[in-house]
Amino acid sequence: MKRVYLAGPEVFLPNAIEVGRAKVAMAKEAGFEGLFPLEQQLDLDALPKTEQARRISLANEALMRSADLLIANLTPFRGVSMDAGTAFEVGYMRAIGRPVLGYTNVPGDYRSRAEAFRRRGIPPGDSDASGFEIEDFGMAENLMIAVAILESGGSLVEGDAPAGLEMADLTAYRHCLEEARRICLD
Amino acid sequence: MKRVYLAGPEVFLPNAIEVGRAKVAMAKEAGFEGLFPLEQQLDLDALPKTEQARRISLANEALMRSADLLIANLTPFRGVSMDAGTAFEVGYMRAIGRPVLGYTNVPGDYRSRAEAFRRRGIPPGDSDASGFEIEDFGMAENLMIAVAILESGGSLVEGDAPAGLEMADLTAYRHCLEEARRICLD
Numbered sequence: 001m002k003r004v005y006l007a008g009p010e011v012f013l014p015n016a017i018e019v020g021r022a023k024v025a026m027a028k029e030a031g032f033e034g035l036f037p038l039e040q041q042l043d044l045d046a047l048p049k050t051e052q053a054r055r056i057s058l059a060n061e062a063l064m065r066s067a068d069l070l071i072a073n074l075t076p077f078r079g080v081s082m083d084a085g086t087a088f089e090v091g092y093m094r095a096i097g098r099p100v101l102g103y104t105n106v107p108g109d110y111r112s113r114a115e116a117f118r119r120r121g122i123p124p125g126d127s128d129a130s131g132f133e134i135e136d137f138g139m140a141e142n143l144m145i146a147v148a149i150l151e152s153g154g155s156l157v158e159g160d161a162p163a164g165l166e167m168a169d170l171t172a173y174r175h176c177l178e179e180a181r182r183i184c185l186d
Numbered sequence: 187m188k189r190v191y192l193a194g195p196e197v198f199l200p201n202a203i204e205v206g207r208a209k210v211a212m213a214k215e216a217g218f219e220g221l222f223p224l225e226q227q228l229d230l231d232a233l234p235k236t237e238q239a240r241r242i243s244l245a246n247e248a249l250m251r252s253a254d255l256l257i258a259n260l261t262p263f264r265g266v267s268m269d270a271g272t273a274f275e276v277g278y279m280r281a282i283g284r285p286v287l288g289y290t291n292v293p294g295d296y297r298s299r300a301e302a303f304r305r306r307g308i309p310p311g312d313s314d315a316s317g318f319e320i321e322d323f324g325m326a327e328n329l330m331i332a333v334a335i336l337e338s339g340g341s342l343v344e345g346d347a348p349a350g351l352e353m354a355d356l357t358a359y360r361h362c363l364e365e366a367r368r369i370c371l372d
Contacts, residue, residue: 012319053323057333061280075313078303079265084273085328091277094247106311113311117264120309123302125292127261127352133198137239142271147243166313 002184004032005064007090008073009083011038013167023173030177031185035063064092069099069184071176072149074141074156075166076106080113082141094148099183101154103172104140105161111136155179188370190218191250193276194259195269196353197224205354212356216363217371221249250278255285255370257362258335260327260342261352262292266299268327280334287340287366289358290326291347297322341365 004027010019020036027034037060044052064070070093077083082104093100106113114134122128139146140158149156157179159172190213196205206222213220223246230238250256256279263269268290279286292299300320308314325332326344335342343365345358 009313012321014317014319016319049323050325053325053329054333054337057329058337060330061334076311078300078312078314079267081265081267081270083328084267084270085330087270087273088277088280088328088330088334091274092281094274095278095281105313108311114264116309116311123306124349125262125294125299125302125352126264127195127291128264129350129353131200132353133200133202135198137235139236139239142269142274143239143243144246144271144274147240148247148274151240151244163310164315166311167315167318 001031001033002068003035003066004180005035005067005070005089005093006037007070007086008075009077009086010073010167019168022170026170026174026177030181032177032180035067037063060089061092064089065096067093067098069093069101069154069180071173071180072100072102073173074102074104074145076104076113080110080117082145087145090145090148094152098152099154099180100149100152101157101176101180101183102141102145102149103157103159103176105159105166105169105172107158107160108140109138110134110141111138153183187217187219188254189221189252190366191221191253191256191275191279192223193256193272194261195263195272196259199353208356209359212360212363216367218363218366221253223249246275247278250275251282253279253284255279255287255340255366257359257366258286258288259359260288260290260331262290262299266296266303268331273331276331276334280338284338285340285366285369286335286338287343287362287369288327288331288335289343289345289362291345291352291355291358293344293346294326295324296320296327297324339369
């Protein structure tokens with residue numbers, strides 16, 4: 001059974017384990033073994049914070065290497081773009097030649113979100129400024145992410161989750177699994 | 187001469203070429219050939235937008251593969267975290283085993299920025315919500331980024347640029363070059 005690494009900021013949800021198990025169950029229905037990073041048994045409690053972080057990171061990298069493909073949740077998280085850790089993981093799997101698929105639960109391209117960010121006023125300490133170019137390729141995310149997904153053979157699914165369910169809705173994830181079947185299993 | 191890929195959202199600055207050349211000149215003084223992604227000659231003007239994006243992305247990936255190491259500008263950009271394209275590039279170079287160094291021009295850890303983001307009010311369409319865990323490892327960025335940099339042999343330099351110069355200040359970048367010398371040339 002092909003192994004799919006499930007990347008995304010769901011690991012920060014209060015019910016992360018439950019959401020992860022739902023994603024793993026749906027992956028199984030689609031014919032994949034889902035790998036949810038938070039389900040690894042790492043026994044971190046007695047360790048200093050930096051050592052905890054180190055072990056989580058190295059375990060996630062090893063889990064990626066053990067996976068045949070990646071499905072990334074690209075939904076905007078704490079800013080104009082996706083979660084930075086997930087972007088790292090998309091780059092990681094792209095570099096080692098594995099198919100990457102992605103989905104976002106918020107419709108609209110990068111440009112429209114960057115413009116909305118500016119309309120709210122650029123916060124202190126943020127390095128954006130009026131006059132800076134805003135990427136305008138009609139893509140849902142920075143071109144390094146969006147193109148890598150397509151060039152790897154994957155798909156970028158744009159969903160439209162109800163307000164308040166931008167992180168938890170699994171409709172676009174389900175479409176991604178169907179695409180993954182098409183790429184890997186048919 | 188070792189080749190260093192210069193990753194960061196400076197490519198979006200109005201004077202991006204000028205800033206890129208300054209970074210390349212400083213890299214040269216430190217003994218490196220600096221590779222600034224915007225300086226590639228791609229002849230994109232007559233092409234449709236999606237084909238432009240595709241060529242830029244593939245050229246950047248090829249440039250990364252040609253590089254011996256990466257220095258990434260991790261300064262927060264349009265949100266709590268660094269630029270998503272740069273995070274992708276950190277993951278890419280980490281995956282192929284090259285040293286990665288990073289710097290940020292804004293002091294403070296991920297947690298303090300995420301808390302400030304919430305105090306301003308979570309914007310519509312953003313998937314963050316109160317109750318979501320905020321990473322708290324005392325690191326300047328998501329642990330996948332920060333740990334990968336350290337584990338690759340690199341350093342994460344935390345600068346403190348004057349207000350308004352969060353993107354353009356090159357002090358922390360200079361420290362990164364010194365660290366890169368220590369890793370690669372000494």
